[in-house]
Amino acid sequence: MAQRSELKFAYWVPNVSGGLVVSQIEQRTDWSYDYNVRLAQAAEKNGFDYALTQIRFTAGYGAENQHESVSFSHALLAKTTKLKVIAAILPGPWKPALAAKQLATIDYLTEGRIAVNVVSGWFKGEFDAIGEEWPEHDERYVRSEEFIRSIQGIWTQDHFSFDGKYYQFKDYTLKPKPIQKPSIEVFQGGSSRAARDMASRVSDWYFTNGNTVEEIKKQVDDIRAKAKENNHHVKIGVNAFIIARDTEQEAKAVLQDIIDQANVEAVNAFGDATREAGAASKEGEGNWAKSSFEDLVQYNDGFKTNLIGTPQQIAERIVALKNVGVDLILSGFLHFIEEVEYFGQHILPRVREIEQAAEIKDAPAPADV
Template sequence: MPGIASEPLKFAYWVPNVSGGLVTSDIEQRTDWGYEYNRELAVLAENSGFEYALSQVRYTASYGAAYQHESTGFSLALLLATQRLKVIAAVHPGLWHPGVLAKFIASADVISGGRAAVNVVSGWFKDEFTNLGEPWLEHDERYRRSEEFIRVVKELWTSDHAEFAGDFYRIHDFDIKPKPAGRPHPEIFQGGNSTAARKLAGRVSDWYFSNGKDFDGFSEQVAEVRGYAAENDHAVRFGLNGFVIARETESEAKAVLREIVEKANTEAVEGFRNAVKQAGSSTSDKKGMWADSEFKDLVQYNDGFRTGLIGTPEQIADRAIEYKKRGANLLLLGFLHYLEDVEYFGKHVLPVIREKEADLERV
């Protein structure tokens, strides 16, 4: 299987910088949104085989998330608390000017020795824009703005005389220093499920994040985005969201999943579903985010249960390897009890994945 095992599968975790954990459920969650907890978690994660962490972006209380730390400042704090971990800050075009964001990330990158990255979020939560007095653009216009945003930050990071003339941003002879550390620019991640999102990844993003998907759903996304990337002579890598419930037996893991769903905060899940419904239905081909998500999928608000990383370490490793065969370069993971579950993953799941990767090399 040439090429499949050429590079180890990478792992990232969702930073719980937002209260309520990674599931919208009243099940006990020994996960805390505060900095002290997250600092301990970041150190544990990088010592457990995680290469990346993604800080969530949420600006106002909503849908079970009463409290939230701002993503870029929190990401810098985690970078300062770690030595190897790369931290991805989620950011919104329309709420950030790309020049200001480029300056902040360049400084964070230099301070951390080249470990800063960004996840450009085109936006699904209308109230965060309109309640701040900012315009809410139609779906494809948000992605057009995101593409200009990405092109501007790249230009600012790589040019001493940055120039850009677009419909949303105009930059003239602008120079930011210091530049990012040791490479042309920090990695740029981007998600979305719509055709507009897939085309965006195929033109300008370094990484394309997929919401939770089964095998066929993920393969379909990879094939389409790779096609767009080939048309643009562009290289893109793929990350996949998943929620991990690893236990000694499959029955134990599935019992935890049942309890999460049975104790779902119905009001919060329904509120979230109503808010994101337009994200899937406002596109002409109905391929937007959460377009086909059911109630149980939205209890983990990025469809993480769909990826099926639930069971014994061996079962989870088998699924991870299958996703790697289908194009995944990175798995972005959420957990119920972060400290305990991340440690368990590093000790019991990741070694099995590495063994199976070694087997791939011998095929």
């Protein structure tokens, strides 16, 4: 019987202070290394495949402290055995030669458990603060695509040469190359036309903000059609903030408490910055163009995915996302360690049961003998 691949699960690493909601509500989540080690160990014990570190250079929108993503990713890998950690990097502060060598070394030291999320950038103030160039919207994706082509070429070829607008290489050979073959997995995000087109050409994974099943399907179909034209395949990850409680009423009450206690100033400032960034795209909108104030309280539209309710409701909604082409759920939680454990005990088994039932249902009938 042909096996359909199991859905993968990732979680946002809270290596940035403030948690995953811009709210004054209590979050039993901490940005310290000790907390994150315990969280990573709990996550891999409870069925999570990936962890995604965040990249921030300056304070803002409730994130006053930030640990650097690549070194923090390596530190978490040193304390785990199965989890793959996705290190977020920004073209501009990082150059592809350094990133390729740095990540290849981590891959070698961790037996193939590092991945990379190439972030094209949305926070102009951050780039200005550290003296980095801020190309206009679509040019940032041109730079990111060159960055990805460069690191992939370095990881897979000897005597690599590349002559781009932003990066150039001549007869460069990196050794040792990564353990992972053909190379280290490359993730990216963004909802603009430029972001989706880049994913359809070069990325292994595409992250999209949270949304309804119907809207996610439109994005999946669009990217997969474009990728097919390019003889490329890209997998899809969807952001979701998960609130699982014994009853739907309890879960919805938690959501309302988060919104009622939102940091209004920080949410509005974040909304202004994202609208400014999106307005610079050719289509005049970006990731958060259709996000309400309530959506922006979870800054990657995680509430929109509606994984809020009982374990059974959430499991069914997760599989509905899989059925429209989603390969991975990128999860955020209010109280990370305890809710990751609750997810592993009460939601993930239900997801696997539904997946298995679907496989049995879709299996061909045995031939007559």
